[in-house]
Amino acid sequence: MNSYAPGTSTAVGQASALDAASAGWLRTLSLLERTTVADPTIRLLQRGIRSLPLGGMRDLLRGRPLGHPVHPVLVQVPIGCWLSAAVLDVVPGTQRAATTLTGVGLAGVAPAALAGWADWADLPPAQARVGLAHAAFNVAAVACYTVSLTARLRGRPAKGRLWSLGGLAAVAVTGALGGHVAYRQAVGAQPGG
Numbered sequence: 001m002n003s004y005a006p007g008t009s010t011a012v013g014q015a016s017a018l019d020a021a022s023a024g025w026l027r028t029l030s031l032l033e034r035t036t037v038a039d040p041t042i043r044l045l046q047r048g049i050r051s052l053p054l055g056g057m058r059d060l061l062r063g064r065p066l067g068h069p070v071h072p073v074l075v076q077v078p079i080g081c082w083l084s085a086a087v088l089d090v091v092p093g094t095q096r097a098a099t100t101l102t103g104v105g106l107a108g109v110a111p112a113a114l115a116g117w118a119d120w121a122d123l124p125p126a127q128a129r130v131g132l133a134h135a136a137f138n139v140a141a142v143a144c145y146t147v148s149l150t151a152r153l154r155g156r157p158a159k160g161r162l163w164s165l166g167g168l169a170a171v172a173v174t175g176a177l178g179g180h181v182a183y184r185q186a187v188g189a190q191p192g193g
Contacts, residue, residue: 036129042132071118072182074108075178080105106146116131126184138170
């Protein structure tokens with residue numbers, strides 16, 4: 001009988017695999033925080049974003065009226081829609097609803113991205129490096145969901161579901177990267193720590 005019980009070799013093996021994956025992820029993040037190759041581009045982008053004449057809109061995008069960043073709030077729309085679409089993709093007769101949720105998720109990307117860029121423009125170098133990777137995975141997710149929606153609207157639901165799964169994988173990675181940036185910012189941790 002192969003059951004999972006704490007203290008068994010199966011539990012130890014699973015814990016070891018999780019520990020190894022976690023250690024690998026943290027090493028990757030630490031390396032990303034220290035890699036300076038994109039710094040000239042990052043500085044240029046940050047200066048450009050900070051110089052935009054946004055007036056009071058900058059405070060709204062940064063979430064000052066709420067007392068905390070608004071980007072994490074706004075990302076709930078695309079993430080929630082896309083996760084819900086993935087659930088509906090396995091429920092018979094819900095193809096139309098999954099297509100609608102995919103489209104609504106895409107519509108929610110722009111406000112979330114604008115708020116994210118407004119926050120990112122003021123990040124210190126280590127966080128900005130991880131933030132740029134976060135943005136790159138966001139672009140990958142949006143590309144996957146755009147192809148998914150196109151396929152769904154053209155009557156190719158299987159292709160749409162496949163691209164949605166790719167998008168959901170990109171969302172998982174970008175969420176982990178974004179969480180790392182937010183946590184580093186919240187605790188004021190030093191890069192590579």
